[in-house]
Amino acid sequence: MLRLDGLSKRYGRVVALDDCALEVPRGQMLGFLGPNGAGKTTAMRSVFGLVTLESGAVTWEGSPIDREARLGFGYMPEERGLYPRMTVLDQVIYFGRLHGMSKGAAQDRGTELLDDLGLSERLDARVQSLSHGNQQRVQLAVALVHDPELLVLDEPFLGLDPVAAETMAGVLRKRAAGGAAVLFSSHQLDVVEHLCRDVAIIDSGTVVLSGQVDELRAASRHRHVEIVVPGAGTAWASAIADATITFEDGDRVRLEVERGADPRPFFELAAAAGEVAEFSFAPPPLSQVFREAVAR
Amino acid sequence: MSVWQTIRLVASRELAARRKGFAVVTGALTAVGLGGMALVAAVSESGPSAVVRGSEADEVIGFFTVVVLFVAIVFTGQVIMEGVAEEKRSRVVEVVLGTMIPRHLLTGKVAAIGLMGLTEIVVVVITVAGAGQALEVFELPRATTLGLVAVIFWFVLGFTLYSALYAAAGAMVSPHENVANGAVPINLVLAIPYLVGVTAAGAGDTVPLRILSIFPLTAPLTMPLRAMRGFAEPWEIALSLALTVAAAYLLIRLAGSLYTGAVMRGGKVKWRAAWKSRT
Numbered sequence: 129m130l131r132l133d134g135l136s137k138r139y140g141r142v143v144a145l146d147d148c149a150l151e152v153p154r155g156q157m158l159g160f161l162g163p164n165g166a167g168k169t170t171a172m173r174s175v176f177g178l179v180t181l182e183s184g185a186v187t188w189e190g191s192p193i194d195r196e197a198r199l200g201f202g203y204m205p206e207e208r209g210l211y212p213r214m215t216v217l218d219q220v221i222y223f224g225r226l227h228g229m230s231k232g233a234a235q236d237r238g239t240e241l242l243d244d245l246g247l248s249e250r251l252d253a254r255v256q257s258l259s260h261g262n263q264q265r266v267q268l269a270v271a272l273v274h275d276p277e278l279l280v281l282d283e284p285f286l287g288l289d290p291v292a293a294e295t296m297a298g299v300l301r302k303r304a305a306g307g308a309a310v311l312f313s314s315h316q317l318d319v320v321e322h323l324c325r326d327v328a329i330i331d332s333g334t335v336v337l338s339g340q341v342d343e344l345r346a347a348s349r350h351r352h353v354e355i356v357v358p359g360a361g362t363a364w365a366s367a368i369a370d371a372t373i374t375f376e377d378g379d380r381v382r383l384e385v386e387r388g389a390d391p392r393p394f395f396e397l398a399a400a401a402g403e404v405a406e407f408s409f410a411p412p413p414l415s416q417v418f419r420e421a422v423a424r
Numbered sequence: 425m426s427v428w429q430t431i432r433l434v435a436s437r438e439l440a441a442r443r444k445g446f447a448v449v450t451g452a453l454t455a456v457g458l459g460g461m462a463l464v465a466a467v468s469e470s471g472p473s474a475v476v477r478g479s480e481a482d483e484v485i486g487f488f489t490v491v492v493l494f495v496a497i498v499f500t501g502q503v504i505m506e507g508v509a510e511e512k513r514s515r516v517v518e519v520v521l522g523t524m525i526p527r528h529l530l531t532g533k534v535a536a537i538g539l540m541g542l543t544e545i546v547v548v549v550i551t552v553a554g555a556g557q558a559l560e561v562f563e564l565p566r567a568t569t570l571g572l573v574a575v576i577f578w579f580v581l582g583f584t585l586y587s588a589l590y591a592a593a594g595a596m597v598s599p600h601e602n603v604a605n606g607a608v609p610i611n612l613v614l615a616i617p618y619l620v621g622v623t624a625a626g627a628g629d630t631v632p633l634r635i636l637s638i639f640p641l642t643a644p645l646t647m648p649l650r651a652m653r654g655f656a657e658p659w660e661i662a663l664s665l666a667l668t669v670a671a672a673y674l675l676i677r678l679a680g681s682l683y684t685g686a687v688m689r690g691g692k693v694k695w696r697a698a699w700k701s702r703t
Contacts, residue, residue, distance in 0.1 A: 176522040178688060195524070199425060203522040209515030213441065225433055226523045228425040270519065 129153045130175065130278055130309050135184035136333075137170055144170040146333035148184070152311045154277070157304040159320045160313040161414070162330035168313040169206050171330070172280050175311075176203055188278060199227050202276030206283055208267050212256035216247060219255060220269045227274035234273060241269045244299075261292065268299070279303055281312040285319060297323040321345075321414040329418050337421045345411035348420060353383045353391065355398045356406035364401035368394055379405075384412075430524050434532025435539075438507065442540060449499075450544045457552035465559035486649050489575055490621035492549065493645050497582050498614060500541030501590035502607055507533055508594030508687065509603045517687055526684040534587045538580070545579055571652045581665075582644025585672040586610065588679030595683045598692035617642035621649050629655040638664050640671030 132150040137143075145167045152158045160168050173179045174186050176198060188197050210219055217238055224234030242248060245265040250258065255266060264287070271279060279300065285293045301324075304310045314320045320327070321341045328338035337344055352374075355365070362381040365373060370389065375382035383394075391409040398404045411417075508530075511517040520529060549572060555561075593606040617636045624633045629650065636642040637650050643664045650656040656664075686698035 178518065178521060199523060201522065203519060205515065205518040205522075207515040207518065209517065209519050211441070211511075211516050212514050218440075222433070222437055223519070223523075226430065226520070 129189060130311065131185075131187045131190075132171060132174070133185050133187070135171060135174060135186070136182045137167075137174070137179060138182065143167075143333050145174075145181075145184075148330065148333055148335055150311075150328050150335055150338070152278075152309040154307050154309045155304055156326055157300055157310040157312070157324050159324040159327040160311055160330065161317050161320060161327050161418070162313075162315065164315050166315075166330045167333040168315075168330055169282055170333075172282050172311065172313060173205075175201070175278075175280050200274070200276055201278045201280065202271035202274065203279075204267055204271045204281040204284055208263065210255045210263065210266060210270065213254055215252050215254055216242060216258070216266050217251040219266060220273050223270045224273040227276075229274050237275070238269065238273050241273055242266075245269055260287065264288070268296070272299075272303070275308075276303075277308055279308055279310045279312075281310075283314060284312050285314055285316070285323070293319065293323065300324075317415040317418055318413050327414070329414075329421065331418075331422045337418065341414060344417050345414060348412050348417050349387050350384050350412050350416075350420075351387055351389060351391075352408070352410055352412050353385060353394055354380070354406065354408045355383075355394070355404065356380045357398050357402040358405050360402040364397060367397055427528060430528050431532040431535070434524075434529055435536035438533055438536035439540070442503070442537070446540045446544070450547055453544065453548045454551050457548055458555050461552060461555045461559055461561050464556075464561045482653060485571065486653055487622055489571070489652060490618060490645055490649050492545065493575065493579055493582060493648065494614060494618040494621075496541055496545050496579055497586055497644070498607075498611055500537060500583055501586050501610065502604065503541070504534060504537050504587055505590040505594035505607055506603050507537065508591050508683070509597050509606075512595060512597075512687055521688065526687055527680050530588070530591055530680055530683055534584075534591065538583050538587060541583060542576065542579060546576060549575065571648075574648045574651055578644045578648045581668055581672065585640070585644060585668065585675055586614070588676045588683065592679040592682035592686065592698070595686035596693040596695070596698055601692065613641055614645070617645035621646050624649070629653070634660075638667065640664075640668045643668045 130150075130152040132148060135145045135148040137145040148167060148171055150158075150160070150171065160171070162168055170179055174181055175193065177193070186193055188201075191197070211222075214222070217235070220238035220242060221231065221234040224238055225231060229237070239248075239251070242251060242265075245268065247262060247265055247269075250262065255263060258266065268284070271281065281300070284296055284300070288296060300310050300312065312324075317329075325340050325342075326338075327341055327344070328335050330336065353371070356379050357364070358379050360379060362373075362376040362379065365371075365376075365381045365383065368383060368385075371383040371385045371394075373381060374384050385394075394409075395404065395407055398407065412420075511520070517529075553572070589610050590607065593610060594603065597603055597606045620630075620632050620636055620642075624630055633646055633650065633655075637646040637656065638660065647656065647661065647664045651661055682695070682698045685700070686693040689697070
């Protein structure tokens with residue numbers, strides 16, 4: 129298990145981490161979410177000893193992290209970085225060997241991995257000649273080649289289209305299912321809530337919410353109702369009691385109600401206005417849960 | 425995995441990445457040297473007076489010793505500096521430092537590039553000296569073999585002394601800055617013994633030359649000259665060596681810390697900031 133305990137760090141007057149605490153057990157894929165500048169990158173870099181902490185401790189399996197332990201970790205930093213003039217396969221082999229693999233093992237595993245990522249045609253291409261998306265895949269291969277027990281990825285979904293993001297999430301889920309602990313960050317809360325089950329949300333250097341996405345959403349005091357009645361407009365919706373209309377456009381209306389509300393009368397009102405084309409009753413998205421938690 | 429394995433991996437990556445450029449530079453320098461020798465030989469057909477020998481040869485060889493040492497240290501230092509700056513610019517250094525501490529990365533890099541610089545010197549000097557001898561351009565004095573050993577030895581020492589400084593300077597430049605700018609202060613320090621050395625090569629032993637040959641930062645360029653010309657007393661050589669080795673040790677520690685403090689920070693890093701954030 130990776131454990132971040134009471135981490136604090138300031139850069140001048142800017143607070144990067146303030147008593148930040150987090151746990152990632154093996155087998156879990158944890159989304160580390162929060163707005164830009166919340167402290168995600170600083171927390172992740174602390175796992176690799178790249179940050180001098182003012183207080184707190186980072187441990188893996190109960191022990192402070194030393195060089196030996198770190199060789200079993202995989203890391204994708206926020207600022208992607210590869211040797212631009214090295215070829216794709218050589219690059220992956222090099223990082224595999226830096227993590228203690230033999231040359232042969234690194235070559236075999238690297239070739240296999242690059243093949244899985246769809247780069248088998250580009251093994252001998254220089255990294256600088258690849259597209260941004262392909263460089264991102266090489267970066268992932270570099271982080272994965274030594275089959276790490278702990279994977280730390282800073283914004284792995286940034287710049288990926290939804291299909292590529294789902295592929296990336298699939299790769300990470302597979303690693304977690306294989307017993308690795310996976311920690312990844314994102315500032316796009318709504319993108320990630322569909323890709324992973326467990327999240328920790330950080331704000332101003334402190335983890336303000338953590339748990340399963342469904343539970344966090346369900347714990348919200350509000351529910352969202354979204355209804356489309358073609359040709360009926362939205363005026364009929366003002367008859368719904370104890371609801372706030374948060375969005376109206378054409379025939380689509382979105383309302384916010386209290387958690388315990390019974391959705392059936394809403395449907396009946398909608399059905400009275402016309403034929404119901406869409407009707408949903410659900411907890412708010414993660415981004416709103418977050419805003420409620422930090423009272424913004 | 426042991427620290428040495430890590431350093432060896434870093435060094436062999438550096439060697440592999442720079443193999444081609446290194447071969448080109450060595451080839452070009454050798455060609456220029458050989459061409460010069462052939463030219464002098466062709467001109468000297470007209471009479472034996474063009475051939476240098478005796479004390480004149482000592483002076484010429486002394487002069488070229490200073491030039492070669494200066495060029496070798498500055499060139500090799502700049503290669504290190506550019507290598508460090510490139511790792512910082514491409515951000516790959518953060519991935520690498522997830523597996524090792526900065527000192528190990530620096531050691532592997534400096535060892536590999538230093539080895540290439542050394543090979544370059546040995547190849548060029550031996551080829552050119554051999555060709556000069558064969559074409560009867562100059563007569564090598566008897567002390568030459570010892571002189572060559574001295575050049576190589578002082579290159580290793582001088583390079584060691586300055587390499588970490590170049591690396592620290594490379595770690596401090598911002599991604600968009602011209603890397604060479606950062607080398608200017610270091611090159612200026614090296615220019616002092618260079619200028620004094622080349623001007624003194626034709627003259628005798630002077631007081632400034634004596635002082636510079638003892639002072640550690642300038643000794644690697646000036647002491648081999650004095651030693652080859654037979655100006656230096658044994659105790660002076662011993663003192664100069666001891667001071668230079670001690671200074672190299674201290675500078676590597678100091679510059680290693682500066683490198684560590686600077687390489688992970690984005691953008692331009694001032695010397696003071698690098699010193700403060702060293703670990």
